[in-house]
Amino acid sequence: MNLSHPLELKLLLQRHGFSFSKSLGQNFLIDEHILDQIVAASGLNNDLCALEIGPGAGTLTQKLAMCAKQVVAVEIDKALIPVLNETMAGFDNFKLINADIMQVDLMQLVKEEFGSQPFIVVANLPYYITTPIVMNLLESTLPVRSLTLMVQKEVAARMTAQNAGKDYGALSVAVQYHTSPSLVCKAEPHCFIPQPKVSSSVIHLDVLASPAVSVQDEKFFFQVVKSAFGQRRKTLVNALTKSPYIHIEKEKVLSALDQMGISNTIRGEKLSIQQFAELSNTLFPASL
Ligand code: SAM
Secondary structure: OOOOOHHHHHHHHHHOOOOOOOOOOOOEEOOHHHHHHHHHHHOOOOOOEEEEEOOOOOHHHHHHHHHOOEEEEEEOOHHHHHHHHHHOOOOOOEEEEEOOOOOOOHHHHHHHHHOOOOEEEEEEOOHHHHHHHHHHHHHOOOOEEEEEEEEEHHHHHHHHOOOOOOOOOHHHHHHHHHEEEEEEEEEOHHHEEOOOOOOEEEEEEEEOOOOOOOOOOHHHHHHHHHHHHHOOOOEHHHHHHOOOOOEOOHHHHHHHHHHHOOOOOOEHHHOOHHHHHHHHHHHOOOEO
16 A cells, blocks of 8 residues: 555545544645655664654654664554554554653653664654654653654744844754754645645754753753843843843843953844853853
8 A cells, every 4th residue: 555645545544434633733744755755864774763753644654664673653643543553564663652742751651662772753743742842852861863853844944043044043042952953855735635734844853962062051051042032122131131031130241242252232143052152151150
């Protein structure tokens, strides 16, 4: 059965009495070329395990299982379990977990399924849960090598944005602190059934062996970043001194910027991740 063929996929789903749920973000990928690009970008090989979140009917899952050591997929929708049991029947390196990825204990799941083996994550998820899942994985101590994700085009732009661009924000800094992100390809609505209203992009986040910049205190670094972007239109000095997350005196910020050779009228969005690190290291410790 060719699951990327729209008619074959529709017949399979009909046979199981399945109907698409909008609230679960069920837009199934049917573009063979994009499916292959996701697998290639993930760097999967038969020494590596893969965690797939939201396998749907198993179109991508089949391709992952063909080259992975082991694939574990977490799918929330009970109605897809019989579908996946059929489409994944020939793979003995595959395990399906019927659960909500937002509710499972990821640390425990990964330990139980993969032990301490490195793994990669592949997901084509509803857009509203992508960011919390990505951050949860990146902030964990799990041996995750990379994440290859189908995300809304705008989210991909924010994750890869450099300083001073309109898409640059706290998400760009957080993603680039932990990973080296790259855009794999675009996916227009006609690549899915049913067609979504928005355009998507596939993004690959290669997890760094150590963070991109060295910071004295990670929590404080991210509070500085969050404060700087919380009030984008304000100067950095005003955004930091009026931040709800940290308490820093104006004189201290002015002196830190002066020391770094940065104008005191600069906005936070102009600072590179390296400059945020230098600034937070200079300002630390401040009363939180
Ligand atoms: N991977 C398939 C594909 O590319 O064709 C399906 C992708 S579809 C955009 C999203 C999938 O994520 C659906 O199968 C949906 O049921 C599942 N899903 C949605 N929310 C989820 C959650 N909280 N936990 C696990 N799976 C979820």
